[in-house]
Amino acid sequence: xxxxxxxxxxxxxxxxxxxxxxxxxxxxxxxxxxxxxxxxxxxxxxxxxxxxxxxxxxxxxxxxxxxxxxxxxxxxxxxxxxxxxxxxxxxxxxxxxxxxxxxxxxxxxxxxxxxxxxxxxxxxxxxxxxxxxxxxxxxxxxxxxxxxxxxxxxxxxxxxxxxxxxxxxxxxxxxxxxxxxxxxxxxxxxxxxxxxxxxxxxxxxxxx
Ligand code: HEC
Numbered sequence: 292x293x294x295x296x297x298x299x300x301x302x303x304x305x306x307x308x309x310x311x312x313x314x315x316x317x318x319x320x321x322x323x324x325x326x327x328x329x330x331x332x333x334x335x336x337x338x339x340x341x342x343x344x345x346x347x348x349x350x351x352x353x354x355x356x357x358x359x360x361x362x363x364x365x366x367x368x369x370x371x372x373x374x375x376x377x378x379x380x381x382x383x384x385x386x387x388x389x390x391x392x393x394x395x396x397x398x399x400x401x402x403x404x405x406x407x408x409x410x411x412x413x414x415x416x417x418x419x420x421x422x423x424x425x426x427x428x429x430x431x432x433x434x435x436x437x438x439x440x441x442x443x444x445x446x447x448x449x450x451x452x453x454x455x456x457x458x459x460x461x462x463x464x465x466x467x468x469x470x471x472x473x474x475x476x477x478x479x480x481x482x483x484x485x486x487x488x489x490x491x492x493x494x495x496x497x498x499x
Contacts, residue, residue: 392490
């Protein structure tokens with residue numbers, strides 16, 4: 292037999308001592324799979340007894356969809372000043388969106404709201420520079436068929452949960468009238484637009 296790399300015989304690579312490890316690997320893979328399934332089911336939203344949305348603590352491990360600035364509206368959350376919105380969604384919901392062009396039941400879209408800093412605080416910056424500062428609170432848009440479909444919540448900063456908005460709140464009408472997919476503003480989340488168009492779920496813009 293031809294010696295390969297440093298005189299190791301090809302047969303050495305296939306020798307039996309490796310097979311017990313392959314067995315161990317299978318066990319490890321199974322355990323990892325079970326953990327993954329547990330993690331996935333852990334991503335579904337939870338509610339308090341009053342029907343408030345429990346703050347999803349691990350949202351920073353979710354998929355980041357987009358950032359926007361000064362796109363909040365007077366009737367929303369803390370209001371009154373410009374804020375950044377960083378939008379996150381559970382990995383499983385994003386995957387489903389890629390496959391179907393719409394959101395599955397139990398989707399949570401969580402918007403982290405942050406203050407805006409700029410040259411007025413850090414004078415060496417460009418005069419138009421804007422950067423993100425402290426957390427101001429969270430808004431959530433949650434799809435749950437057991438609660439009549441989509442609902443909106445505001446979770447104050449450092450709170451364990453947040454209250455739902457009334458079905459008559461403007462959140463519902465603006466999102467229904469202007470959101471490109473299933474009452475969500477996919478037109479502003481560039482990484483999702485192609486999937487929605489491919490699956491024919493993209494509602495052409497209604498800008499007014
Ligand atoms: C006048 C229109 C308008 C109203 C009213 C409105 N939104 Fe939105 N909302 C938007 C737009 C535009 C976006 C797109 C992205 C952004 O703001 O960064 C958005 C995005 C969101 C998102 C991200 C997920 C999604 O659905 O696209 C959440 C969560 C959200 N809004 C919550 C709320 C809540 C809560 C209220 C009511 C208290 C509300 N919005 C009222 C226009 C509106």
